[in-house]
Amino acid sequence: xxxxxxxxxxxxxxxxxxxxxxxxxxxxxxxxxxxxxxxxxxxxxxxxxxxxxxxxxxxxxxxxxxxxxxxxxxxxxxxxxxxxxxxxxxxxxxxxxxxxxxxxxxxxxxxxxxxxxxxxxxxxxxxxxxxxxxxxxxxxxxxxxxxxxxxxxxxxxxxxxxxxxxxxxxxxxxxxxxxxxxxxxxxxxxxxxxxxxxxxxxxxxxxxxxxxxxxxxxxxxxxxxxxxxxxxxxxxxxxxxxxxxxxxxxxxxxxxxxxxxx
Ligand code: KIV
Numbered sequence: 145x146x147x148x149x150x151x152x153x154x155x156x157x158x159x160x161x162x163x164x165x166x167x168x169x170x171x172x173x174x175x176x177x178x179x180x181x182x183x184x185x186x187x188x189x190x191x192x193x194x195x196x197x198x199x200x201x202x203x204x205x206x207x208x209x210x211x212x213x214x215x216x217x218x219x220x221x222x223x224x225x226x227x228x229x230x231x232x233x234x235x236x237x238x239x240x241x242x243x244x245x246x247x248x249x250x251x252x253x254x255x256x257x258x259x260x261x262x263x264x265x266x267x268x269x270x271x272x273x274x275x276x277x278x279x280x281x282x283x284x285x286x287x288x289x290x291x292x293x294x295x296x297x298x299x300x301x302x303x304x305x306x307x308x309x310x311x312x313x314x315x316x317x318x319x320x321x322x323x324x325x326x327x328x329x330x331x332x333x334x335x336x337x338x339x340x341x342x343x344x345x346x347x348x349x350x351x352x353x354x355x356x357x358x359x360x361x362x363x364x365x366x367x368x369x370x371x372x373x374x375x376x377x378x379x380x381x382x383x384x385x386x387x388x389x390x391x392x393x394x395x396x397x398x399x400x401x402x403x404x405x406x
Contacts, residue, residue, distance in 0.1 A: 145180045145221045147252065147274050150319050153351065154340040160319075160352025162223075162342055163360065166192050166209050170357060171216025182217055183254065183354060184210045186225040187283070191358050198283045201227035203241045207248040214249025223276055224250030228284045231261050238264050242273055254321065256282040258311045269316030277312035279305055280346065281324035294345070296325040302332075309333045309341075321354060322346040324371070345371030 145160075153160050165171050165182040174182055186201035188209055193200065210224045224245030231238045242253050252274035255265060269275050280295045289295070296302040305325060312320050319340045322330050327347025334341045334350050343350030359367060362374035363382075392398035 147221075147318060149180075149221075150340050151338075154338070160340060160342060162352060162354035163357045164188070164191075164354070165213050165217065165222075165357060168212040168216040171213040171220075174357075175217035175219055179220070180352070181221045181223060182213060183223045184213050184225060184250070185254075185356070186227045187356055189227075191356060197286050199228045199286070201225070203227055203230055203244050207244040210245055210248035210250050221251050222249060223252055223254050224248065225254045226256070231255050231257075231264055235264055235267060238268065239271070242268055242271075246273060252276055252318070254278055255317075256284050258308050258315060262311060262315050265312075265315040265317065275315075275317045276319045276321060276342075277309075277315075277317040278321040278323065279308050279312065280322045283323075292324070294324045294326065296329045302326070302329050305329060306333055306336065309337060313337050313339050322350060345369065 150160065160180050162181040162183055163174065163179055164185040164187060165174055166184060166188040171182065184206065186198040186206065189195045189198050189201035189205065192209075193205070206225060206227050210222065213222055226241060226245070230241040245253055253268070254276040255261070256278045258265065258277060258279070265275055281289065281292060283292065286292060296305045306329075309320060317339060319342060320337065321342045321344065322333060324345040327349065330341065330343050330346035331349035340351035342352040342354050344354045355372065358364065358378070359372050360374065361376045361378040363378040365377070365379050368374070389398065
């Protein structure tokens with residue numbers, strides 16, 4: 145998959161699949177999978193670093209994880225997430241951040257929001273860097289939203305998100321992530337844009353879907369928002385494997401003679 149395939153997929157009605165990827169070992173596994181694209185999302189600040197929101201992600205963090213993913217997944221289209229406020233400090237710092245992510249191996253950058261940063265987004269696009277937009281529940285604005293809440297539930301806020309989606313397209317973005325909006329709003333925006341939409345909690349009519357890898361692998365069984373489907377019981381399977389290893393070590397069953405050097 146490359147940048148040109150996004151528009152082609154939308155035209156042909158072929159869905160785009162995306163998961164987050166933060167590190168080298170999962171990138172190696174995903175490189176051999178059928179998945180279309182990998183997102184080095186700033187959600188890594190929560191999933192990998194244990195913070196309570198994405199506002200703790202830094203450009204250095206994102207660049208380091210992007211480089212690890214690129215080394216593990218040389219064949220995949222990799223999206224680097226612009227972290228908290230990295231676009232809002234002005235053009236030069238924004239370009240420095242974009243430069244770090246692209247030099248770390250990203251194929252494009254993803255930017256949350258559009259209002260007040262249209263010119264910077266256009267400048268990045270005109271500099272030859274593909275930009276993916278991100279609207280709806282944009283987690284970097286979690287404090288302004290009063291929590292991780294579905295956005296665009298009433299007519300006024302839905303109209304606002306539609307307006308912003310058109311502004312994202314007008315700024316030159318090649319695709320748009322729509323996070324946690326009603327399915328009907330996901331459908332309407334997808335129908336009104338020429339660029340593909342990638343949904344997470346945005347219903348089934350978007351042009352593609354993205355999930356956090358750890359979430360879809362069931363690594364935290366206590367985390368089960370409505371939009372999430374578990375494709376593995378990762379937490380329990382890892383517990384079982386590690387407990388089996390612990391038991392074998394305790395009883396002396398591991399290592400065997402065959403697992404020891406003569
Ligand atoms: O950081 C992230 O994982 C994201 C997805 C939820 C779209 O932005």
